Amino acid sequence: MRLFFYLTLPLYLLDQVTKFLVLRFIDPSEPRVVFPDFFTLVHVTNTGAAFGSFRNNNGFFIALSCVALVVVVFLLFRKEQPRDPWRRVALGLLLAGVLGNLTDRLLQGHVIDFLLFDLHLPFAHPWPAFNVADSCICIAVVCFMIYSFRDARAQKATASP
DSSP states (O other): OHHIIIIIHHHHHHHHHHHHHHHHHOOTTSOEEEETTTEEEEEEEESSSGGGOSTTOHHHHHHHHHHHHHHHHHHHHOSSOOOOHHHHHHHHHHHHHHHHHHHHHHHHSSEEEEEEEOOOBTTBTTOOOBOHHHHHHHHHHHHHHHHHHHHHHHHHHHHOO
16 A cells, blocks of 8 residues: 555656646647757647557547556455565556556546657657656556566576476
8 A cells, every 4th residue: 555655646646747737838839848859848639559559549548547457456455466576666657657647538538748859769759759657657567577577587496496
């Protein structure tokens, strides 16, 4: 429960507050350049998934998010669970990200993206706009990968004679 109050809830609130500020202060047609040729605050709506893929499927993503929420809450609060901190942090981050984007989909009919970086690379010129919830989800995936590698090594070590 501490994970929820110290990680998930603050990140969810940060996501919602930043999106509120974007809605209030950034016009979709007037991006705010923070660092020229590198970082801009924008106001972009997304009815699809990552990088704007699968556009105009808001209903599908609401349903998918609800299923994800049930699974994550179950994994976080079940009695017999691995105590690995990478797994717990990943689940907390995933919960914050899913809740943040689900709130947008339910209240706005789309997700609000506002962070736009131009990395000046062929595949990231510019990188698609994203938000705090998207960042939480991406970091959660990295934490899950670390947990998986650590868990696989631990299982291998205990299985070896």
